[in-house]
Amino acid sequence: MLDETDKRILRELGKDARMSIAELSQRVGLSPTPCARRLRQLETAGVVRGYSVVIDNAAMGMDAEAMALVRLGAVDARTSERFEAAIAVLPEIKDCYVVSGPSDYLLHIVCRNLADYERFLKLHVRTKGLPMEIQTMIVLKKVNCMR
Numbered sequence: 001m002l003d004e005t006d007k008r009i010l011r012e013l014g015k016d017a018r019m020s021i022a023e024l025s026q027r028v029g030l031s032p033t034p035c036a037r038r039l040r041q042l043e044t045a046g047v048v049r050g051y052s053v054v055i056d057n058a059a060m061g062m063d064a065e066a067m068a069l070v071r072l073g074a075v076d077a078r079t080s081e082r083f084e085a086a087i088a089v090l091p092e093i094k095d096c097y098v099v100s101g102p103s104d105y106l107l108h109i110v111c112r113n114l115a116d117y118e119r120f121l122k123l124h125v126r127t128k129g130l131p132m133e134i135q136t137m138i139v140l141k142k143v144n145c146m147r
Contacts, residue, residue, distance in 0.1 A: 002047070005030065009038060010047070017051040057110045064111045065139035069103035073131025080104070083130055092120050103135070114138070 008028040025035035095108040111117040
């Protein structure tokens with residue numbers, strides 16, 4: 001079970017995973033040695049599974065971001081495997097989630113612009129020979145909720 005100090009460590013790492021133990025310990029109100037020990041415990045327990053880079057898509061010229069709900073025509077293991085294999089190699093798809101409800105998947109897609117997104121759907125998603133329904137939501141703004 002995580003206590004408040006562990007949660008503070010996780011919040012601070014969520015903001016900047018590259019900070020030093022000295023800086024992290026100062027932000028969470030611990031001395032460096034206990035802070036480093038807690039962080040190792042969180043890593044060992046699998047709470048912290050790794051560290052990653054946050055890429056600014058707009059700075060890379062990728063100005064269109066969308067969430068697409070996908071509903072496959074048939075939901076069997078073979079169809080799901082074909083769909084997942086087909087989209088796994090597409091660099092425009094940043095994340096793919098299997099979801100409950102009326103849709104089967106939620107895709108996070110990043111493209112240069114809306115015309116590029118339309119082209120992406122036509123060339124890469126709808127041509128997989130799978131009956132599907134796609135509902136797109138264009139991302140207007142990302143709100144940082146890491147507290």
